[in-house]
Amino acid sequence: MIKKITIFLALAAMIAATGYGYITKQVEQYVTQPLQIEQDQIFTLKSGTSFNRVLAQLTEQGWIESNDVSRLVRRLHPELTQLKAGTYLLQPGLNLTQTLELLKSGKEHQFAITFLEGSTFKEWREALVGASHLEHELTGLSEADIAVKLGLEHEKLEGLLLAETYHYTFGTSDLDILKRASSKLQQVLNIQWEKRQDKLPLKTPYEALILASIIEKETAVEEERERVASVFVNRLNKRMRLQTDPTVIYGMGDKYDGNIRKKDLRTPTPYNTYTISGLPPTPIAMPGEASIEAALNPESSKYLYFVASGTGGHVFSKSLAEHNRAVRAYLKQLRSKK
Structure with a gap:
């Protein structure tokens, strides 16, 4: 009798071990399945969402296959269950375990x-x-x-x-x-203002921003910024009007259609530096750090004018006669391209 009981218990244990092994294998297959996504996906895990609900959401999205063993993941892989609320980037190539590890890490997508x-x-x-x-x-x-x-x-x-x-x-x-x-x-601004040159015609940091915004609109050529700044500083020191087109455009607002005409240069606005002296009342754009630095540390020069070169930069001049020649050369180049 004892022998029969022993055999029975052994068989039961064998069946249980086989069943446990089968279930374990099913769970492992479940948690290692790849996400069924072909492009990056954004997934938001809201605070208070249960682990099983997260698995359900991934299933509802069609990103993983459903399986009845999903409810056993918590028991067999408790290390994957402590998920953190946030918004995450799921990428092709991730499997479910890697996805859960990402949600556990708290490394939200930027x-x-x-x-x-x-x-x-x-x-x-x-x-x-x-x-x-x-x-x-x-x-x-x-x-x-x-x-x-x-x-x-x-x-x-x-x-x-x-x-x-x-x-x-x-x-x-x-x-x-x-x-x-x-x-x-x-x-x-605070850093650059403390490092500014002496005797600039700029009374406040805000005026520095106004000038920086004009520099920003006048050139995108890195090595030209300090020279462009010097032109405006020189003109301010000589009480010459700045006569810069971007201020005209800004003052025109929605009336600007892509072209500036002679009448626009003559039409007064608070920003038109062809008709007003000094700086306009506010900046005309958002400057970057380089333009702020240029406004407060311009190149030392005697330039008073500049015009587009036609090749991406500008031609700088010290006199009106030089400037007029540069303008004629630029216009001739434009006509030759038509």
């Missing part, structure tokens, strides 16, 4: 938004509206309202935000981005 040097606040608002996974707190607010929320004394935000690329995670707001851009601009 989104990015880029603001180009020389862009305007209007363009920034459009970019923020179109940015993915941003919370929108600026909707319905005027520019002056936003300035108040940023703690700025100027109602116009042109020039008060540093143009560069900003990374952010899911749940970040558009206001958060602007606060960072405002803070970074102030940091850069």
Whole structure:
């Protein structure tokens, strides 16, 4: 009798071991299955979501195959269950285990938004509206309202935000981005203002931003910035009008159609430096750090004029006669290309 019981128990143990081995194998096959995605996918794990619900969500998306053994993953792989809320980037080639390890790591995907040097606040608002996974707190607010929320004394935000690329995670707001851009601009401006040349015709850091914005719009050639800055500084020192086209364009607003005509140069606006003396009342664009540095540390020169060279840069002149010759050469080059 004892022998029969022993045999029975042995058989039962064998069956149990075989069953356990089969189930374990099924679970391993389940957790090592590759994600069925052909391109990057964004997955948001909300706070309070259970482990089993995460598996269900991945199944509902069609990214993994369903299996009844999914409920056993928690027991056989407890190390995969401590997931952290966040938004993650799932890439082709990941399997389920690697996906769960990513969700466990808390390494959220960083989104990015880029603001180009020389862009305007209007363009920034459009970019923020179109940015993915941003919370929108600026909707319905005027520019002056936003300035108040940023703690700025100027109602116009042109020039008060540093143009560069900003990374952010899911749940970040558009206001958060602007606060960072405002803070970074102030940091850069403070550093450059302390390093500024002596006897510049700039009374305040804000005036430096105005000049920097004009430099930003006048040239994208890195090695020209300090020389362009010198032209404007020289003209300010001589009380000459700046006569720079980007200020005319900015003053025209929506009336600008891509062309500047002689009547536009003669039409007064608060920004038209052909009709006003000194700097315009505000910056005309968002400057980058290089243009701010150039405005406060211009090249030492006697240049008073510059015109496009036709090859991507500019020709600089010390006298009006030299400048007129450069203009004629530029116009001749343009006509030859037609």
